[in-house]
Amino acid sequence: MTATTPFGRHDPDRRDRIVRAALDVIAESGVAGTSHRKVAARAGVPLGSMTYHFDGMDALLREAFTSFADTVVALFEERLGAARNVDEAREAVADLVHHLSRGDAGNQRAVVLTHELYTLAARKPAFRELTREWMRRSRVALEWHFDPATARQLDALIEGLAIHRALETEPHDRALTVEAIARITARAERPGPTGADPGPTGSGEAAAR
């Protein structure tokens, strides 16, 4: 094979490993406590690889959070895509809130990463754009089952519920979550059944619109 890249030295997993390690470090020590050195150590790569693979800390963070947002969006699309009617969609939303806010004894990975991203987004435009795109995609998934206005409100509600749930002492409170979702989506059932919408997890995400 005329491989232009000598695979013996350069493994393509390298970049991904660094990105994953970066997310681990961020979740553990915060963006503030994240350094090239810590990420390099966690990923098992030399310090010099950091500046080689990424143009500075900002680029690394951007890539890491993009990866994180993709994961969460994929979860949204999977759960909402599997729902076959509005009631199942409501259940799926409750599951998402539950999942996003679960902090199994100091775990809270998703919650921490979300806050870290929002904090960045509040200050740096690049991350604000990234976050907006994330929100937009989540909303599209919600619009498979709910009208646009409801989707927006529901998206905000999910956010708030997840945040508050994560901060509470006793973790379980599903009834309240379900009730809140029911209220927000009460008058918002689409004209036809949800099933009228095309494929769920497929590629065509804008189909419902």
Place this chain on the structure above:
Amino acid sequence: MTATTPFGRHDPDRRDRIVRAALDVIAESGVAGTSHRKVAARAGVPLGSMTYHFDGMDALLREAFTSFADTVVALFEERLGAARNVDEAREAVADLVHHLSRGDAGNQRAVVLTHELYTLAARKPAFRELTREWMRRSRVALEWHFDPATARQLDALIEGLAIHRALETEPHDRALTVEAIARITARAERPGPTGADPGPTGSGEAAAR
């Protein structure tokens, strides 16, 4: 008056000035970018005063965020206390969302500080406790007009709406906010008029002014 503290040297404003300066620096540079030196420079006090007045950075942050939470709670109590019925309470909530999320061209002070606090809360128990107390007090104010379950849902909704509003490109969207609040509080009007409720806390703070 046998003043044990020579007031000529020690002005009590000193500590408060430092706390206020700390909040300014946090809003501007984030908790990560906040240092004793920056705060000292902003407050116009020597660097040595930092370690003299506060036992390390953590104590300073704790005090600063306590002050911030107090301010926001005071706003909640003022607006909700002024409402004379449920409809006015709903309007007050919409105002609060509007106020908390307004980012006048990079201002976003409240939004930024909130995210910074949540990020800290996600990691350090002391700040988590502080945040819980803040949420509890907000909920109490909401319970002046809504039943406890609705208050909790509404509190979460306010959070989510404020966050999403702050991130959006075009700032104005009041109709959506009002609609969401109406839905969450739809079935939740208390039996009698708002003022009739003595308040479960029994403390004197429920006295509408």
Place this chain on the structure above:
DNA sequence: ACCTCGGGTGTACGAACGTACACCCGCTCT
């Protein structure tokens, strides 16, 4: 008038950071 005391400060130290850059070495081409 002198001493004492303690609140308040300036400075210096060790640690950790991002990043630039000289260097190494396996691969490829002649």
Place this chain on the structure above:
DNA sequence: AGAGCGGGTGTACGTTCGTACACCCGAGGT
């Protein structure tokens, strides 16, 4: 076989940080 090349790495530099601590000096006490 030898040279050239470029992807990948180790190290060193300048900066910034929190904090400890020796020091200053005005205010009572005698």
